[in-house]
Amino acid sequence: MANIKTVTKKTKAQAMGMHKEVLTGRTQQKFFNPDEAENFYYFGTYDVDFNKRTDLDVENMTAAEANKEIDNLMSQGYGTIVIKNPQGKHSIGVGILNKLNLIFEGSLGYFGIGSCDGPIVRINGRVGWSCAENLMAGKVVIEKNAGSCFGAAIRGGDLICKGSVGARTGIDMKGGTIIIGGDAGAFTGFMMQRGRIIILGDVGINLGDSMYDGTIFVGGEIGSYGSDAVDAELTKSDQDWLKRKLKVAEIGENFDVSKMKKIVAGKKLWNYDNLEPTEKKGAI
Amino acid sequence: MCGIAGLIHRGKSSNVGHELQGMLQALKHRGEDSTGYALYGDTDGKNFIMRFKVGENVGEGSTSVAEDVSVYDERKKIVDTYLTEMGAKIIKEERILPYSLRYEIQYDKKDLLEFSQKIESIPGVEILSMGKSLEVIKDLGNAKMVCDRYNLDKLVGTHAIGHARMATESGVDIKSAHPFWGYPFSDVSVVHNGQLTNYWNNRRSLENKGMRFMSECDSELIAVYLAEKMRDGASLEEGMKESLTGLDGVFTYFVATKDSLGMAKDTMAAKPLVLYESDDLVAMGSEEIAIRSILPQEIDTYDPFDGEVKVWQI
Numbered sequence: 022m023a024n025i026k027t028v029t030k031k032t033k034a035q036a037m038g039m040h041k042e043v044l045t046g047r048t049q050q051k052f053f054n055p056d057e058a059e060n061f062y063y064f065g066t067y068d069v070d071f072n073k074r075t076d077l078d079v080e081n082m083t084a085a086e087a088n089k090e091i092d093n094l095m096s097q098g099y100g101t102i103v104i105k106n107p108q109g110k111h112s113i114g115v116g117i118l119n120k121l122n123l124i125f126e127g128s129l130g131y132f133g134i135g136s137c138d139g140p141i142v143r144i145n146g147r148v149g150w151s152c153a154e155n156l157m158a159g160k161v162v163i164e165k166n167a168g169s170c171f172g173a174a175i176r177g178g179d180l181i182c183k184g185s186v187g188a189r190t191g192i193d194m195k196g197g198t199i200i201i202g203g204d205a206g207a208f209t210g211f212m213m214q215r216g217r218i219i220i221l222g223d224v225g226i227n228l229g230d231s232m233y234d235g236t237i238f239v240g241g242e243i244g245s246y247g248s249d250a251v252d253a254e255l256t257k258s259d260q261d262w263l264k265r266k267l268k269v270a271e272i273g274e275n276f277d278v279s280k281m282k283k284i285v286a287g288k289k290l291w292n293y294d295n296l297e298p299t300e301k302k303g304a305i
Numbered sequence: 306m307c308g309i310a311g312l313i314h315r316g317k318s319s320n321v322g323h324e325l326q327g328m329l330q331a332l333k334h335r336g337e338d339s340t341g342y343a344l345y346g347d348t349d350g351k352n353f354i355m356r357f358k359v360g361e362n363v364g365e366g367s368t369s370v371a372e373d374v375s376v377y378d379e380r381k382k383i384v385d386t387y388l389t390e391m392g393a394k395i396i397k398e399e400r401i402l403p404y405s406l407r408y409e410i411q412y413d414k415k416d417l418l419e420f421s422q423k424i425e426s427i428p429g430v431e432i433l434s435m436g437k438s439l440e441v442i443k444d445l446g447n448a449k450m451v452c453d454r455y456n457l458d459k460l461v462g463t464h465a466i467g468h469a470r471m472a473t474e475s476g477v478d479i480k481s482a483h484p485f486w487g488y489p490f491s492d493v494s495v496v497h498n499g500q501l502t503n504y505w506n507n508r509r510s511l512e513n514k515g516m517r518f519m520s521e522c523d524s525e526l527i528a529v530y531l532a533e534k535m536r537d538g539a540s541l542e543e544g545m546k547e548s549l550t551g552l553d554g555v556f557t558y559f560v561a562t563k564d565s566l567g568m569a570k571d572t573m574a575a576k577p578l579v580l581y582e583s584d585d586l587v588a589m590g591s592e593e594i595a596i597r598s599i600l601p602q603e604i605d606t607y608d609p610f611d612g613e614v615k616v617w618q619i
Contacts, residue, residue, distance in 0.1 A: 109593035130593055147606050166607040187608035188574035207574050207611040
């Protein structure tokens with residue numbers, strides 16, 4: 022495939038001077054010239070050393086100041102950052118696009134760890150609404166409870182809450198795994214399109230409502246099924262995967278997975294394809 | 306988007322005015338068109354405290370029409386006359402602002418319906434609260450502005466609920482601000498975050514049953530709805546549970562009485578609520594930062610589930 026940067030033939034629109042941008046970035050390069058991997062530049066990423074560790078007290082910082090300081094520390098090569106006194110502040114730890122050990126000694130408010138791609142995060146407290154929204158890769162572990170919209174629209178990575186979560190967990194998720202040690206609220210898996218949700222406790226009403234695809238495993242009672250959600254057979258390979266996943270997630274290692282219920286989408290949407298755009302390109 | 310907060314100390318009193326101010330100020334980004342407090346202070350329980358207004362705050366982005374201040378004096382005089390006619394004796398009188406008054410009154414009858422109807426028959430006069438412990442204070446501006454304006458910082462009591470409002474369904478004025486008094490029941494107040502979609506149907510039905518609405522704010526419906534249920538003999542908790550199906554829309558609301566505090570969350574759990582509960586304190590708010598303003602140390606909190614109703618006693 023041709024490298025988009027070397028394409029000389031202008032489109033009609035470009036020839037007319039309507040736009041001059043040149044498409045760049047990891048995704049485009051990956052599509053068009055995988056041989057040039059060494060030239061990849063992923064904006065906002067840093068090479069960090071996990072053994073280089075520091076503390077950051079955010080008690081008297083705004084969310085923007087805290088995020089800027091995390092970015093600054095990463096630019097200095099710090100690979101393990103311990104955040105002190107987050108005090109339930111919103112939108113901390115967002116937009117981290119490289120590997121990083123990030124530890125929060127306390128609780129986060131809304132939109133914590135949003136739009137991340139790669140970090141390993143441990144929160145020794147609770148999180149508010151929309152934790153880890155749009156997570157692409159990495160691992161996020163919450164030691165206590167979480168609010169609603171937990172893991173909304175994630176595409177990859179493991180998102181683990183050892184306590185209970187609110188409503189609409191995994192809403193619109195497109196990949197990855199969400200694991201809940203306790204109970205989950207109403208509309209869990211609402212409009213999920215891919216990925217897996219594991220709930221060891223009970224779950225509220227309208228489970229998997231309008232789900233397109235993906236799988237939900239429930240260990241406890243189900244309040245009610247949502248539209249399009251149906252039971253499926255729990256296979257041996259499902260059980261093996263669940264055991265492995267719960268062990269890696271440090272949660273429910275001794276849980277009897279053989280009694281879990283498996284819920285899937287009962288209706289195939291005629292215009293829905295469960296492949297991501299990148300995968301479609303690969304298939305073609 | 307509005308913010309609500311509430312707390313109840315069990316077995317002791319505390320500086321609830323200061324505590325609630327901190328909680329609501331932490332939520333000011335959710336709305337600062339108006340802020341309201343329902344404070345349950347330590348009193349001897351003998352006399353009623355009546356908070357009422359004889360006009361609106363016409364500054365600070367208000368949607369109210371300006372009036373000549375002299376009409377406030379006229380209205381106050383009529384209130385005083387009516388109180389005397391009904392056998393109520395004014396023990397103490399405070400005029401905090403030209404349009405806002407606080408009376409401590411001796412009144413022996415238990416039914417406040419006739420009393421309230423008489424006072425509110427005066428155009429421009431509204432009773433914000435009536436109770437032996439409850440005081441509702443609401444005005445335009447954020448929590449600190451209202452707290453400073455009414456000197457609430459020192460108020461000691463057992464519990465309180467409050468509201469930081471972003472006006473959506475009705476005007477920026479005191480009559481549309483929360484909390485709402487559970488008219489005509491003494492010491493009942495309500496704050497709400499959300500939107501009620503069957504407001505007009507319920508309002509028409511309740512007005513036909515003799516209940517009164519002072520604003521066009523959908524949240525007022527909750528106070529009136531619960532008051533009507535209690536009038537018909539239901540307990541507070543029973544009324545709250547019925548409201549989960551009787552009220553349509555999205556809501557999280559708090560209700561307080563002289564000795565209890567309750568919360569209810571709609572069956573879709575569309576509105577946020579974070580809750581902290583210990584043996585001697587329950588604190589809750591739309592966001593955890595509200596609770597953190599009074600409990601900065603690491604604590605365990607959780608989101609109540611959909612359709613949940615909880616009531617705590619002092």
